[in-house]
Amino acid sequence: xxxxxxxxxxxxxxxxxxxxxxxxxxxxxxxxxxxxxxxxxxxxxxxxxxxxxxxxxxxxxxxxxxxxxxxxxxxxxxxxxxxxxxxxxxxxxxxxxxxxxxx
Numbered sequence: 197x198x199x200x201x202x203x204x205x206x207x208x209x210x211x212x213x214x215x216x217x218x219x220x221x222x223x224x225x226x227x228x229x230x231x232x233x234x235x236x237x238x239x240x241x242x243x244x245x246x247x248x249x250x251x252x253x254x255x256x257x258x259x260x261x262x263x264x265x266x267x268x269x270x271x272x273x274x275x276x277x278x279x280x281x282x283x284x285x286x287x288x289x290x291x292x293x294x295x296x297x298x299x
Contacts, residue, residue, distance in 0.1 A: 200298040203231045203286060210279035218268050221275060225264045228278040232256040235285045242294045249292075252285045 206227045209216055216224055236256050239249050259278045265271045289295045 198234065200295060203282060204298050206231055207279045207283045210275045215272060221264060221271050224275055228275065228282055229260050231282045232260050235282065235289065238289060238294060239285065246292055248288050252281060252288065255281050256285060
């Protein structure tokens with residue numbers, strides 16, 4: 197199982213000051229989809245119905261199902277949206293003590 201710290205690294209790969217190389221977009225998208233899947237599973241297993249988590253779960257589902265656009269600018273935008281939802285969901289799970297804080 198992928199450690200939560202690795203999920204933070206995936207987010208950093210996209211949201212850092214330096215954009216990832218276009219040749220890495222597909223791999224990063226797959227990692228982020230996996231991250232979303234894992235965090236959604238954690239949130240659902242907690243089952244607390246947090247009002248802030250529910251919209252994030254819907255957004256995660258939508259982003260996971262979208263194909264990465266062929267246009268590099270659009271693809272980078274989608275990666276950023278995915279990384280943003282991963283980050284927001286992870287932060288909310290930490291805030292609600294569902295997962296321990298990660299670096």
